[in-house]
Amino acid sequence: MKKILYTATTHIHLLNFHLPYLRWFKEQGYEVHVACNGTEQMPFADVVHVVPFGRMPFDKGNQQAYKQLKQIIDSTHYDLIHCHTPMGGIVTRLAARRARKRGTKVFYTAHGFHFYKGASLKNWLVFFPIEWLFASFTDAIITINNEDFRALSNFSFPVKGKFKTDGIGINPDRIDLSPYNKEDVKQELGIPENHQVVLYIAEFIPRKNHRFIFNNIKEVLAKNPNLTFVFTGGQAKLGSVMSDFAQQNGFQSNVKIMGYQTEIAKFIAVADFGISSSFAEGLPIGIAEQMSVGLPVVISNIRGHNELVEDSVNGFIFNLSDNVKFVNSLVAISQDETLRNRLGEAGKKSVKKFFIEKALEATTEIYKRFL
Numbered sequence: 028m029k030k031i032l033y034t035a036t037t038h039i040h041l042l043n044f045h046l047p048y049l050r051w052f053k054e055q056g057y058e059v060h061v062a063c064n065g066t067e068q069m070p071f072a073d074v075v076h077v078v079p080f081g082r083m084p085f086d087k088g089n090q091q092a093y094k095q096l097k098q099i100i101d102s103t104h105y106d107l108i109h110c111h112t113p114m115g116g117i118v119t120r121l122a123a124r125r126a127r128k129r130g131t132k133v134f135y136t137a138h139g140f141h142f143y144k145g146a147s148l149k150n151w152l153v154f155f156p157i158e159w160l161f162a163s164f165t166d167a168i169i170t171i172n173n174e175d176f177r178a179l180s181n182f183s184f185p186v187k188g189k190f191k192t193d194g195i196g197i198n199p200d201r202i203d204l205s206p207y208n209k210e211d212v213k214q215e216l217g218i219p220e221n222h223q224v225v226l227y228i229a230e231f232i233p234r235k236n237h238r239f240i241f242n243n244i245k246e247v248l249a250k251n252p253n254l255t256f257v258f259t260g261g262q263a264k265l266g267s268v269m270s271d272f273a274q275q276n277g278f279q280s281n282v283k284i285m286g287y288q289t290e291i292a293k294f295i296a297v298a299d300f301g302i303s304s305s306f307a308e309g310l311p312i313g314i315a316e317q318m319s320v321g322l323p324v325v326i327s328n329i330r331g332h333n334e335l336v337e338d339s340v341n342g343f344i345f346n347l348s349d350n351v352k353f354v355n356s357l358v359a360i361s362q363d364e365t366l367r368n369r370l371g372e373a374g375k376k377s378v379k380k381f382f383i384e385k386a387l388e389a390t391t392e393i394y395k396r397f398l
Contacts, residue, residue: 029398030058030103033072034096034119035111036080038065039287044195044312045111046070047383051391060103062096063115064088080115084153089118097122100131106398109134113141117157120164127164132397134188135161136169136195139309143174143330146307155182162186166397169390171195171310174330190393194310196386197378202316207296216283216297222255223361226298226322228291228313229258229305231266231284236327236347239304241269243350244278250358254281259294261287291316298322300360300367304347308332310381318342318378323370325356335381341373 031052035041041049041063049071052059061069062076069075078095079088100108100123108131110119116135123133141154159182162168167188170176176191178184213220229235237258244256258266266284273279288294291313301317301324308331314324315335324342326332336342343356360367 028056028058029106030060032060032062032100032103032105032108033111034062034078034108034115036064036082036115037112038063038069040112040115041069042289043201044198047196047198047387048109048390051387057106060105062099062119064092080112080118082114084114084117084157086114089114092118093122097125100126104129105131107132107134107394109136111136111138113154113158117161120161124164127166132166133164134167134169134393134397135165136171137175137309138171138195139307139331140170140175140178141307142178143307145329159184167393169393172331172334175309188393188397192386192389194315194381194386195312196383197312197315197319197381198383202292202295202320204292204296204320207293209297212293212297216257216285218255218257218283218297219253222253223251223299224297225254225256225357225361226294226301226317227256227258227303228260228294228301228317229303230260230287231258231262231264231269233265234306235260236304236306237265237269239327239347239350239353240302241272243354244273244281245276246350246354247357248278248281250354251361252281254361255283256281257283257285257294257298259285259288259291295320295322300324300357301326302357303327303332304353305329305332306347310334315378315381318371318374319382321371321375323360323367323374325353325360335378336374337377340370341377342370 053071058073060074061072062078064080067075078092080092081088108123110116142151162184165186168186169190171194179189273282301322303326310331328344328346338344345352
């Protein structure tokens, strides 16, 4: 039986975004293996290898991850290895060099290069040379936004296969709202019945820039006090810092920090609009999911975001230096039902091309070229 290996730094990444792809391989008759840092359980996977990937290049776990993954790859003939996330991609491609010489095809999906227009010099100095070098250990690189795809050519990345897909696909199974009643969820979460819900789906890490939101909540509430800001995503240390900030500034009752959630549809069902103040994205699936069910969004003007939203047409985009635009946009859609509905309907139409059927079709066509 032919075998494929999917790798990513964390099991959460695979669970959230790649189950339709694993299922497709199962349906084609492949034996499916995955390697990630986390659980031993993964739908559609025949074998799960728990590998201690770290998130940063110099994390100690990456050395052990390399040794463990190299042993796995060298002892198993894989027809295809598809790696995801920056460090999952680096460690996997390094471990798969011998396998490539034996005919294994190695793919890497860039979910957003860490070097990008506006990124820090440190990011360019650290991540650009690494990504460029490791392209030579890769048969195909798949990007999910136009800026990253242009980088493959503009910087002459040494990889034969250079591709772009429209994201990784909105999966309707993740956003089935039918089991949820909005008022019931509000009661469950302790949100006042007359409050509108502002939703930010993002792990509490510096790249997601939660501090921008928290710095502006007080001004938003001064103009519309009937709002509750709900944050879903792993909290880490920053979640506690932001919780303390809300307490110190007197708006803790308008903030719900919920931590990582597997039942994300419940929070989309209770939301009235979505926000993101992220510094960098590939193509943000959380925002695309919210738009797909008609929620208007207010998001930062960055790569990935600006491929989903045209300002004032299907959402609002603000520069991260312009907190006034953020505040005014959020207040405007909270107070104007006609505007809210217009933006929501336009967004719902515009993200149709980002659904899983199209992304899966585009990606499997790439697989077929190489397998």
